[in-house]
Amino acid sequence: MPLAFSDFPNTRVVLDCTEIRIQKSSKLKAQRQTFSAYKHFNTFKALVGVTPDGYICFVPELWGGHVSDTEIVQKSNLLDHLQPGDGVMVDKGFRLDTIFPPTIKVYIPPFKMGSQLSAGDVIATRKIAGARIHVERVIRRIKEFHFLDRPVPITMLDIASKIFRTCAFLCNLQQPIISVKDN
Template sequence: SAKEASFQAECQALRSENIELKEKASRSSMREDGFQKEEKIRFYTGLPSLARFTELLHFLSASVPQTHMNVLTQFQELLLVLVKFKLNLLEEDLAHRFGISQSTVSRVFRKWVHIMNVRLARFVRWPDREELRSAMPPEFKKCCHELVCIIDTTELLMERPMDLKTRAQTWSKSKQQNTVKFLIGITPQGTVSFLSQAWAGGVPDQHVTENCGILDRLSPGDVVFANRGLTAHDSVGLYCAEVIVSPLSEGRKQLDRRELDPSMELNYVRFHSERVIGALKRKYAILKGALPVTWTQHEEGSEKSMVNKIVLICCALFNLCESAVPLE
């Protein structure tokens, strides 16, 4: 019938288009055989070696659906995602480099971000006390061997929301721009051990600290270092806080200021969180650009927004690389 003939013709046209796209992709400069040099892997992906890239691909590949309709190989798809994270190239740029359409770039990126968010979450983990103390850098041993983490907030720029309420909620007084805010827990060894969900840039740091879930990870007697207004104390510099359970707080954990020996040399500790968060943002340029408003919104069928997934993946990848903090 004419209807069946039309359907067959459409299928043949799609097959021909797919073959043409595969040939175009095979001629692109972003092929596997062009990424055998370590310096190229480091520049485009941020990973330390081809071996680490291969390990990551093997770890993720079983979770990634692959059919004969895929234009790119799994190697190329993961490469595309990591290049986006590392260099924050425009989708149109990536489309030209990989020899595919811009819509395919977007589809591949979202597919892998969803899978990497689930599979890599285990690499942002809360270490046990013995593990922390056995590998404690000397600078931290000098001032506080009970230290569990250093907490700080960081803000990421976002595009100006059209919705007036959202625009007001995300306005950051410190940045004088619309932002989303994360609380990050950093180990003395320089890895990310805790990442909150995204908060609107206008939410006070103290509120984020008390409601983001990090207090649930701490035990009475644990010690944390913090910057700025992360607790009720008015201190604007570094301070040390001990986890307590006050009878007045109905059993809820609180951070109570703990006095430090004034003779301690704290300059190294003072800038620890800034050093690590700065290294994280330098490594992944996607964290420095203005995020699309749609990335800050919850997606249908998912409990997390794109920005929550992206920042978690960046932290996990960061933990898989050499620490920004020397241990000797």
């Protein structure tokens, strides 16, 4: 287990979502389903699960950009792959405490109560951020594939999930994100 996870030894997966731009549909319903209020254009949203060692282990179907991170996790079959005692690390965009059973530990940065975080919450936030940086690096690596650096054409939307998944799992064949000295 990498050093960054020493305070989170039961972490099974680190989750994050990313968005890939798609061509705008001429159909209003499709536009609504794929419009991302965060990105301000039409997107597909991808959930990416990464092991503490930096390997991609979970990539479900893509979703329209309007769907929340929490909803994607809820509709994916991630829970089927977790066992009691496992830990899941996420960022503040995920509200998983309501959808996971109490036997699954959710590591999420503390939320600010009042004007500022307590000293303990600042330390907890730094530790989680230090561990979560690896999933962000993995997602950046996925997006380096040329197909994903421009809007996905309308004609390819039906196979976009397969293409994204292929790009993601090809990253596992590249140089590891976590170096030996990080372990």
